[in-house]
Amino acid sequence: MPRLKTAVLISGRGTNMQALIDDCSPKDAPAEIALVVSNVPGAAGLERAAAAGIPTLTINHRDYDGREPFEAALINRLTDAGIEFVCLAGFMRLLTEKFVGHWLNRLINIHPSLLPAYKGLDTHQRVLDDGVRFTGCTVHFVRPAMDDGPIIVQAAVPVHEDDDAETLAARVLTAEHRCYPLALRLIAEGRAHVEGGRVRIEGTHLTDRIYLNPDDGWTPHLPKPS
Secondary structure, three states: OOOEEEEEEEOOOOHHHHHHHHHHOOOOOOEEEEEEEEOOOOOHHHHHHHHOOOOEEEOOHHHOOOHHHHHHHHHHHHHHOOOOEEEEOOOOOOOOHHHHHHOOOOEEEEEOOOOOOOOOOOHHHHHHHHOOOEEEEEEEEOOOOOOOOOEEEEEEEEOOOOOOHHHHHHHHHHHHHHHHHHHHHHHHOOOEEEEOOEEEEOOOOOOOOOOOOOOOOOOOOOOOOO
């Protein structure tokens, strides 16, 4: 079965990109990272990709008069490279409806919250300010609205009493590094499909486990099932 030829778009360190590269490095992986593109010259993630032997490309958005010319250049370069699928990994550019439409259901993103909660920026501080007990991360198909689209994979992450935004972000990032490769793998294996605005996934284990935070070992006395 041909591997899904995938590009990763980055703007910074590329830690989620690295997780994708690592998972796709075996020759029998269902997807291959064939190209890494940055809109920021000198982004640290470019060095990570080059160290893994992956072709890299910089398309500086500042060289273009607006989003549409930049995205047209991006589409052309991705097409020229034979790219079939695109992962956004810390790509700090809002994408137009035209770009999203061109890659409809072939474009995914990861966001550091349990969408649809906490869209946008400053996610972890907003979580702490609201005092929620769980946050997490979400991999989703991209739609024109910010942080919107059918959800593929999520992970729940507990919020600790002594967390600040930095420590919470680090815990969520660990979950991101598991979620993103899983989502790409499910898609590349043909097991994740968008149906009626939701993602249907074949052949996976769904947990019934309930997580409590805080969890002090207490068990409620529940009535027996009739």
